[in-house]
Amino acid sequence: MQLVINDLLQNTDNPEFIQRVVWVDMEHQLCFLVNVREPSFPYSEEVHNIETSLNKGDVTKIATDPWAISVNDEDLSKIEIEKRDKAWKVINQIYIIPDILIPKRRSELINMVSKSFSLSTKTVRQYLKRYWARGMVKNALLPDFNNCGKQQGKERQYTKKAGRPFAFSSTIQRAAITDEWKKIIRISLEKYYFIRSKPSLKYAYQQMVKEYFSKEDEKSGYKVLDVEKPIISYDQFYYWYRKWYKPEDAIHKREGRREFLQNYRAITGSATEDSMGIGTYAIDATIGDIYLVSSLDRNIVIGRSVVYLCVDIFSRAIVGLGVGIENMSGHSLRVALANTFENKKDFCKRTLDMEIENGEWPIHYIPHTLLADRGSELISNELTQIVENLNVKMQNTGSYRPELKSVCEKYFHIVQQHINPFLPGAIQKDYMKRGGRDYRKKAVLNLNEYTQILVRCILFYNNHNFLSDYPLTQNMIEEKVRPIPIEIFKWGLQKGNGQLRTMSLDAIRSNIYPKSQATVTPKGIHFGNLYYTCSKAVKERWFSNARIQGNWKMEIYYDPQSVATIYIRIDRQNYEVCSLIEQYEMYRNVKEEELVSLKENLRQQKAEYEEAQMNGAIQLAQEIESIVKQAKEKTQDQSLNGEVPKDIKNIRENREKEREVLKREQQAVIDQKNIGRQLNKVNHDTESVKVLDIFRKKQKEVLRDEDN
Template structure:
């Protein structure tokens, strides 16, 4: 049987094994073959051996070409033609018969072509293998672009496992993905991966294998891999996960829509565009990253402050900053709003004893809208009432959507990151590491000093922070407005874009400052454990009436940032300012929170001293009882000796006699001391007198304290 070049020989035992005849020597003794399915260099076989196999039926000639190319030139892309022609030129240069079939000579030809065409030897070897295995025609060198992507809008069907072959053998069988396997993969992803516990993809794969590709071991009772059937590989599992699901789909399914909107959605909008001019204030609160000490005793650490920031969305200007040790509440919110609406120069002087220029922080206006989140104090009736009284629109954002007021949120990070390196007692995330020191013990700043630092930082960012990414309007550019918060705010104020309003301080106080009840007592107006007085109370003799008729209550407004004054509303138009009485002057300028903290500390100190006080009282009672017992014993002895019973008729004469006796005894003691101890530097005669003077002095102090 005659063998010619390009004959295809198929194994009868293994139909997938097909060989191509690529050359027959002139003597017709040897022929060179390649495997059509697995491209390789030609290997030689004796012709009589092949003919014998053909006769026996071990191999047969195949008429159908598995690599028959049916493609028109105009259907090929430019890059396909370029790659094919380039490979064809290389093949034509090195394809010298019989040298190309001799390994050593073939290697030399490949190296020469590599230098001539600036290609790697590996690439040229691939050209040759493809040329031999695919029919030894020009189009055999076409790249396999037809295998990329989908064909005619449908997924390609694979007979065997796609992708690079495994480098190492394994007992686990692999196969191409089928429709049934795709269904298993989808079910496993939904069941084991797209859940709120957010397990890894590897976990989902392992659960799938356990459920669908395992069997129970008879010896151990555990599930083990069913090696009799092919098993999906992790790469196949991962491929179809990536193919079916977009990244945002996975986040939606695993973490929910809320988390996606907050942290993963596209950021294409601008808060500046939404505000449409100055006058939209965003307010929010956070915990400060520093530990503070008491204003009365710096050895007492009072914890971390609560910071409220109010920011104008359009200009990025910080309208107000409030810090206190009270938790986030309706009272602290009132203070933050009062701070936002009042004159900053007067506020800094009154509460911080700090002088600033009026142009440094000229923001004391009422906004048209307040943006707030869903905090309990920000959706309360208190805030609704305040905004209604001041004709301000309140807009509560959706839950867990801080990005809707991102300007305010970002300023928290900016301010605290800026000042933290300067502050002793600042929170250090790694202080629990070995050898780390507790930063809380380094705290030295009190609340007033910390607020001063915050105000200074706010002034810096309002007046000197250049907003390089701020979207200036055409009008701003024409007027050469620099992108600095305070300059943008002033520009908006001139243009009247925000419809800002002003209101008298009295009206703001009556609407914003918290209300409470005070008691009129004989000692003064008692509020929060402190006593106040005012001209109206003195004129109408409130304190005398309270002593005669009893105390009564009265509503007052107060500023928790400064307990120096409280305000009594007389009528709808007037109010009375009440000031601390002289005895409590040490509390002037102190915050209400610090007063409460100090009183709590004293109550605790009193509780801790209770044991010592009771033990002292018990010991005193025992000493008195012992003295009385001795006196009774002496009195009984005198009665037994026949002495006269107690004389109660002549008490005055008895008193005089006793005084004379005491005087003579004292003089005798003095004379003896002067005679026996003339050289002693210490005059013991004066010691009883000194002791008596000290006793009288202490007695007066006790009486004085008792009156107060």
């Protein structure tokens, strides 16, 4: 049984004794472990001994990590983030493999970093122990307190201007900043500085003075300084601007988000680092060469899909797949990342209702490096945070690494050339040419079916594609490793330097799945026009409470690949799985994007039908009015002296009489139908007798001819 970083090993005889794998040195066949319940420095065990214990059952692997902390930055207090980030800087500087695992060298590193950061060696040791015990990710360094942070007290109030006196006197009066002045400064910045014409800060200050600290001159009619009152100085204006707005915030407001991401954002990672083993994944996206139909209505063509592939650079194995109909975006990329990091057998069963064996696609590890094209959706604040929380290094394939992007592009071509000849709706070379066929009309596959085909192609490629040009190493040749992606990956996993990690599905959901708001209603948990339920909601009577006290919102996570389930965070370590209520079961295998597409199609149909609906309503109103008018006329014919007498005293007897009249009318109709049936029967019998006589006559003529 293969050991990887972050595996939790539980002693069968003593379940309280749980160890975490923090490093695997396959060269020396050593595994470094820590006790998670009593955090300590790593100690080594022979890999063979641990594998023997696993095979005997003396030690078992724990599937879920109870010590993993999955939380978003917006859920943390300011002081929690500061303490975590400070500890993270220390860890980044000190965490050098294998030095950090060697006691003597570790002590030297601790002394060095304690001086650099002005920390005690005890604090640095605590950082290391906490990092190892809690999963070796950034959030493992969070302090052990929740829902607390820096106390938000009132700012100091000044009675006179702070700072040293002016060296030279002026006729302009100065004063300490008040709350009213702060409001004026903020309004002026928004009005005169954070605008697309990009004026200078000095211009914004001058406009503020003109608007708030000037008066009209009686002689000239122009505005002049009101020197009788104190005026905000430019230094004060500049101070509060710097205090309130970080440089990137100012650029965001003045230049726009796109300009900031293109020219001002930080670019982390190195584009010249080579892949020295498995664990460096490249990710890219393309538009699929096939038109698809909706899984809810196969007469609706939904266009072409966006296909994401994630490839391990070293082994050339395809390690992840994401398919969607939403344009290339962070939302689509999340699907590919979730698939890359989770168990493929479980993924296929849950989202595609498709059975595969574990051995067909046994790749569910978190890499140490993720490579993406410089212009891809991965280079964004949102997804940079994801890879940081997972402790994954992010790099971009810039000018120096054009060959890395071609790895994914090559496999897009390989996968699609296998499937396009078989698929109706696939785009051929004559597409959009004069006389070319419209392949959209031949579309028959929905998103799930297309994804199933892609998975089958990936399984074929990973397990059966012989890489003739792959540069096998000397060790691979000696150990008779064939150049097949899955064999190379398994060899790299066995011989690697311990840089692949696993993570629980709960942690993957928290870090990768999109987050949204659902509403608890009397009919269920409402999200995306569907309703869900869960055991916790039933047990705690959420739905009856919603009917009595009113609806309320709650935060949920959802899998874009399937609307069958959503996830409610109970606390930092636990989730509640919510499933569709029975009346919405028909949507179980539908993807979120298809549901959105269906809603848009229904809105379009409603808009197109609006004229017919209005005409129908107008006609209905006229027909009702016509019937009422006729009834009034008939009633008026029976009036006496312009009034219609109403017998309201004998309503019950009147109803009985009316009922008898209706019965007689119904019986008359039935009798008339019965008479008609009898007449038809007599006519039929008469016709039958005539036919029989003709038949007998013909029979006699035939017999007579035979005798002659």
